[in-house]
Amino acid sequence: MSAPAAPPVRRPRLALGGLAVAHTMAQAGNTITIFATPFYVRAIGGSATDVGLATTAATLPVVLGGPLTGVLVDRIGYRRSSIAADVVSGLTVLAIAVLGSTDHLPLWGLLALLVASGLFDTPGQTARTVLLPSLARSSDVPLERAVGLVSGAERTAMLAAAPLGGVLVALVGPAQAFFVDAAFFAVSALLVTALVPRTVPAADHEGDQAQEAEEAEEEDGAGYWRQLADGARFVLTTPLLRNIALVVLVLNAFDTARLTVLLPLYALQELGGATAAGLISGALAGGSVAGAALFSAWGHRLPRRTLFVGAFVLTGGPLSAAFALGAQTIPLVAVAVATGLAAGMLNPLIGTLRLELAPQRMLARVQTLMVSIAWVGMPVGSLLAGVAADALDLRLLYAVIGVAYVLVALAPLTGGSWRQLSARRPTSPH
Incomplete structure (x- = not known):
């Protein structure tokens, strides 16, 4: 017997806006964590390899914990999962701040706390993301x-x-x-508590409501591992989802290497320190804001396959070339803005595809599995970049990454399931 329909969301656009702001706060905390970690490692006398280890500790929990938490998010509920994850993530980074400020946080302790924070941060981000189809439909967006x-x-x-x-x-x-960080996570938890309703109606996919209801009823009695296996099977047997995850896996490894590990080292070696690295990272983010705004306004009208390939090429090529040529802060900031513009359109496109192709009953599982597959390369990229930076010239490393990045970005031009990128599934009004 199917569950009764959820009541309509009151002031749905306020809920959608509140969710977006909460996501902003949590992401701000994550950004500062990732940015400050390499400099903390250096401050306690760590090597470039230690920087790579710390960055790996921040990303590895997503790979390991993401799939395991997806089932729990589907079971516990998206709103509750978001709040709980923000509270725990905030407490872990607060522990880093207190122990680090009092010189009681060695490298192994930092690694342990970063792993703990990452394990709980993943379900929070997943929960906020999979709330979007329902809130979008309620808001007529x-x-x-x-x-x-x-x-x-x-x-x-x-x-x-x-x-x-x-x-x-x-x-x-x-x-x-x-x-x-701790303050940002606290604000995120409070916003979701105050503005996102406890009950949100499901955003069913047109034409498959009956099948969804039947499959959801069959799954009600299934255990944790069965539900986890069902989600994995869906991702691995859906060619377009699988191919997207694999391409993003490789390119995320390159991005993590060049922006999380090599950028701080390049800034210390060539640009005078952390401030320049912050400016470049901020320029990337600024371009990304503009790119996301463009996609939000016109993304439902743009050719998806062309956008996917072109945005990845522009994200990976020009900035890597600028570093390889030994560019200084001002030109790097300029190229970073253009790079961010491309990446800002690419990320919501991939996010939309993940949400469109996933059944309502396993939204969180598909989301976490896709993200985990895509992030598998991140710890590998971090670790290899740290080791390579101790032995090789930074400019050479950037040149190699740039060439490889562009070659992988051209994969969708090979055809096959990539042709399905142009298809749209009507999960919300247009």
Whole structure:
């Protein structure tokens, strides 16, 4: 027997806006965590390899914990999962701030706390993302526009938090910067508590409501591992989802290597320190905000396959070339703005595809599995970049990454299931 229909959301656009702002706050905390971590490792005498280890500790929990938490998010509920995850993530970064500020946080302790924070941060981000189809439908907003709004909110957080992270590291120290993280996570939890209703009607897919209801009823009695396996099977047997995840896996490894590990090292070696790295990261975020805004406004009209390939090429090629040529802060900032513009349109496109292709009953599972597959390359990229930077020239590393990035970005031109990128599934009004 199917569950009774959920009551309509009151003031749905306020709920959608509140969710976007909460996502912004959580992402701001994550940005400062990622930005401050390499400088904390350096401050306690760590090597480039140690920087890679710390960055790996921040990303590995997404790969390991993401799939395991997806089933729990589907079961517990999206709103509750978001709030609980923000509270726990805030407490872990607060521990980093307190222990680091009092010189009681060695490298192994930092790694442990970063792993704990990442494990709980993943279900929070997932829960906020999978609330979008329902809130978009209730608000009479195209899904592309809602995803673009939240993606733009993420980029806005990076725009503000990356330079803020640079300033905080330079003025008060990397350990003290983690106090700001805790505040951002607290605000995110409060916003979701206050503005997102406890019950949100499901955003059913047109034409498949009966099948969804039947499959959901069959799954009600299934155990945790069965539900997890069902989600994995769906992702791995859906060619377009699988191919997107694999391409993003490789390119995320390159992005993590060049922007999370190599950028701080390049800034220390070539640009004078953390402030320049913060400016470049902020320029990337600024371009991304504009790109997400463009996608939010016109994404439902743009040719998806062309956008997918072109945005990835522009994201990976020009900035890597600029670093390889030894560019200084001002030209790097200019190229970073253009790079962010491309990435800002790409991310909501991928997010929209993930939400469109997933059944309502397993939205969180599909989301976490897709993200986890895509993030598998991140810890590998971080670790290899740290080791390589101890042995090779930074400019050479950027050149190699740039060439490889563009070659992988051209994969959708090979045809096959990539042709389905142009198809749209009507999960929300247009």
